[in-house]
Amino acid sequence: MENVIKQKIKQIKKGDQAAFEDVVSFYQNKVYQICFRMIGNAHEAEDLAQEAFIRAYTNIDRFDERRKFSTWLYRIATNLTIDRIRKKKPDYFLDAEVKGTEGLNMYSQLAADQALPEEEVESLELQTYIHKEILALPPKYRSVIVLRFLDELSLQEIAEVLEIPVGTVKTRIHRGRETLRKKLRHV
Amino acid sequence: MNCKQEVIALMHKYLDDDLTQPEEKKLRFHLQSCSDCQAHFHELKRTISLVKSSSPISAPGDFTANVMSNLPQQKKRNHYMRWFRNHPFFTAAAVFFLMMFGGVFSAWTEDQQVTVSKQENLVIQNQVVIVPEDVTVEGDLVVRNGDLRIDGAVNGDVTIINGDILEQDSVQDSPLEGEKYMAYVSGEVNEVNQVFEWMWYHTKKTLEGVFSLGNGE
Numbered sequence: 001m002e003n004v005i006k007q008k009i010k011q012i013k014k015g016d017q018a019a020f021e022d023v024v025s026f027y028q029n030k031v032y033q034i035c036f037r038m039i040g041n042a043h044e045a046e047d048l049a050q051e052a053f054i055r056a057y058t059n060i061d062r063f064d065e066r067r068k069f070s071t072w073l074y075r076i077a078t079n080l081t082i083d084r085i086r087k088k089k090p091d092y093f094l095d096a097e098v099k100g101t102e103g104l105n106m107y108s109q110l111a112a113d114q115a116l117p118e119e120e121v122e123s124l125e126l127q128t129y130i131h132k133e134i135l136a137l138p139p140k141y142r143s144v145i146v147l148r149f150l151d152e153l154s155l156q157e158i159a160e161v162l163e164i165p166v167g168t169v170k171t172r173i174h175r176g177r178e179t180l181r182k183k184l185r186h187v
Numbered sequence: 188m189n190c191k192q193e194v195i196a197l198m199h200k201y202l203d204d205d206l207t208q209p210e211e212k213k214l215r216f217h218l219q220s221c222s223d224c225q226a227h228f229h230e231l232k233r234t235i236s237l238v239k240s241s242s243p244i245s246a247p248g249d250f251t252a253n254v255m256s257n258l259p260q261q262k263k264r265n266h267y268m269r270w271f272r273n274h275p276f277f278t279a280a281a282v283f284f285l286m287m288f289g290g291v292f293s294a295w296t297e298d299q300q301v302t303v304s305k306q307e308n309l310v311i312q313n314q315v316v317i318v319p320e321d322v323t324v325e326g327d328l329v330v331r332n333g334d335l336r337i338d339g340a341v342n343g344d345v346t347i348i349n350g351d352i353l354e355q356d357s358v359q360d361s362p363l364e365g366e367k368y369m370a371y372v373s374g375e376v377n378e379v380n381q382v383f384e385w386m387w388y389h390t391k392k393t394l395e396g397v398f399s400l401g402n403g404e
Contacts, residue, residue: 017255017258020255020258021251021255024250024251024254024255025251028246028250028251028254029243029244029245029246031246032244032245032246032247032250033243033244036244037244046246046247046250049246049250050250050253050254050257053254054254054257054258054259057258057259058259061272126237126240127240127241130237130238130240130241131241134238145238149235149238149239150238150239150241150243155203170199170203170205173199173203174196174199177199177202177231177234177235178195178231180234180238181227181230181231181234184230184233184234184237185230185233185234187237
């Protein structure tokens with residue numbers, strides 16, 4: 001497959017836009033998964049993954065063909081996602097008073113704590129719980145955990161994607177793993 | 188509980204497939220005797236399998252089509268950029284020539300003011316630089332955009348850019364003028380009046396600079 005992708009990239013560099021379609025369909029799930037696991041929202045994940053592919057296309061000339069395309073593509077995707085996470089600021093604060101009311105703050109606008117019966121079933125679902133716990137990790141641990149256990153990249157590849165030393169990758173994986181252990185031990 | 192830090196580090200190494208044989212033995216040996224660590228190890232392994240068990244997520248069905256429809260059209264400019272990127276040597280050469288000629292021409296046209304290399308005791312009058320009679324200028328003298336009159340003496344080369352050497356006012360000296368002024372200037376006299384000469388002068392100067400640098404080392 002590596003070779004097929006290499007061939008396609010040569011075609012893209014020559015200006016064959018259609019060749020990019022195969023590259024997208026080959027990598028779309030991986031890239032989408034990275035974005036989704038890190039940002040935690042399907043809509044934004046799609047947006048980010050799309051942006052990542054478009055950036056890869058417009059900067060294809062800068063891609064060094066001796067290296068692995070997937071690493072380069074994942075780097076674009078993780079950088080975009082991390083940027084988005086950093087820029088994300090809360091749009092509203094729960095403590096803020098609701099306009100036109102006296103003493104009512106945003107807390108009163110939230111739904112009651114008890115979930116609806118069908119939601120309860122959903123939230124009990126292990127998958128959702130794990131996903132939430134991964135999202136609760138600080139972004140720098142989240143990225144290594146996602147790349148390591150969901151995309152099953154090697155430590156070396158993660159180091160290349162995130163442009164950090166392998167030693168740092170290890171430390172982050174250890175810390176992330178410990179944090180998750182504490183959260184998931186009772187599951 | 189002192190064992191923890193060290194053993195936990197070993198556990199993580201094990202999970203990264205980083206463990207050496209003696210370390211593995213040590214870990215195994217410890218786990219057999221310590222139930223706390225055993226539980227910890229078990230939890231870690233379970234955590235990983237839990238995380239890994241998350242079902243893989245697929246991109247929405249129309250994802251590829253969406254990406255393709257949002258791609259920018261290939262621009263002509265891209266071809267030029269590509270060409271430049273693929274031929275860095277030509278690009279560098281082109282940039283170098285542009286800068287060099289640009290620099291020389293702008294230096295030629297920009298300063299129309301009279302400038303003299305910094306020697307003391309020179310007099311500047313109406314675009315004329317005068318070396319007064321009782322003055323001996325040490326070192327090379329460069330005059331730009333002005334004429335030069337030497338009444339005294341210059342101990343070095345004289346270069347006049349965009350100007351002339353004026354003959355002395357005193358008429359009685361004129362027969363001797365040639366010899367006299369050669370005598371006053373111990374080095375070479377250069378006059379530079381045209382752009383091409385100016386460029387030649389620049390090149391010569393640069394080369395001299397290069398060679399003197401080479402000699403200096």
